[in-house]
Amino acid sequence: MKYYSLIIFMFISVALTAQDRVTGYSFATRSEVIARNGMAATSHPLATQAALDVLKKGGTAIDAAIAADAVLGVVEPTGSGIGGDIFAIIWSAEKRKLYGLNGSGRSPRSLKLEYFRENGIEFIPSLGPLPVSVPGCVDGWFEMHDMFGKLPMKDVLQPAIVYARDGFP
Numbered sequence: 001m002k003y004y005s006l007i008i009f010m011f012i013s014v015a016l017t018a019q020d021r022v023t024g025y026s027f028a029t030r031s032e033v034i035a036r037n038g039m040a041a042t043s044h045p046l047a048t049q050a051a052l053d054v055l056k057k058g059g060t061a062i063d064a065a066i067a068a069d070a071v072l073g074v075v076e077p078t079g080s081g082i083g084g085d086i087f088a089i090i091w092s093a094e095k096r097k098l099y100g101l102n103g104s105g106r107s108p109r110s111l112k113l114e115y116f117r118e119n120g121i122e123f124i125p126s127l128g129p130l131p132v133s134v135p136g137c138v139d140g141w142f143e144m145h146d147m148f149g150k151l152p153m154k155d156v157l158q159p160a161i162v163y164a165r166d167g168f169p
Contacts, residue, residue: 040064043079046168047071050159054151062090062148063156066141070160073137075168085133086140090148099147103140105133 038061040051050071051064059067065088073081086103111130116122124131145153 038064040068042068042072044072044075046075046159046163053159054156057151057155059151059156060148062144063151066145066149066153067156067159069137069141070157071163074160074163082137083135084137085135086137088140088144090144092148101140101143103136103143105136107133 038052038055040048040055042048042051047068051068054064054067055061069080069086070082072079085105086101088099088101088103090099090101091097092099116124121130142153145156149156
């Protein structure tokens with residue numbers, strides 16, 4: 001009887017964790033997305049949809065990435081958001097050049113190297129206010145958009161604005 005209970009428990013566990021596996025692979029828990037003219041993938045369907053909508057409006061991949069990231073900041077604030085940093089590697093097919101963006105944020109403007117020297121601080125401490133940086137995410141969006149964006153930033157950020165103002169499912 002105890003083996004019978006174990007087998008039933010195993011079948012129930014598998015049934016509860018099963019996902020729609022359109023690809024046919026048992027390890028895949030999300031459907032494949034295939035498109036002729038563009039695609040997007042994020043951790044949240046609303047962010048993915050925002051990116052696709054931007055592409056459909058004629059936006060660039062960078063416009064779509066910014067739109068998706070902004071929506072993620074609203075719908076998944078613990079994993080993304082304007083209070084963080086941004087890093088990007090961007091290939092420009094037009095210029096046949098690779099670009100890198102380090103949007104890791106800067107130290108506060110009034111914090112100067114002299115402060116550290118005057119106070120005998122050789123390394124930035126791990127704790128306290130000194131290691132805190134100004135978030136670089138939004139500045140990074142605008143840096144990328146200035147180089148590679150096509151749509152007005154107002155249009156790119158509109159989905160995130162709507163979700164932040166009106167809520168989301």
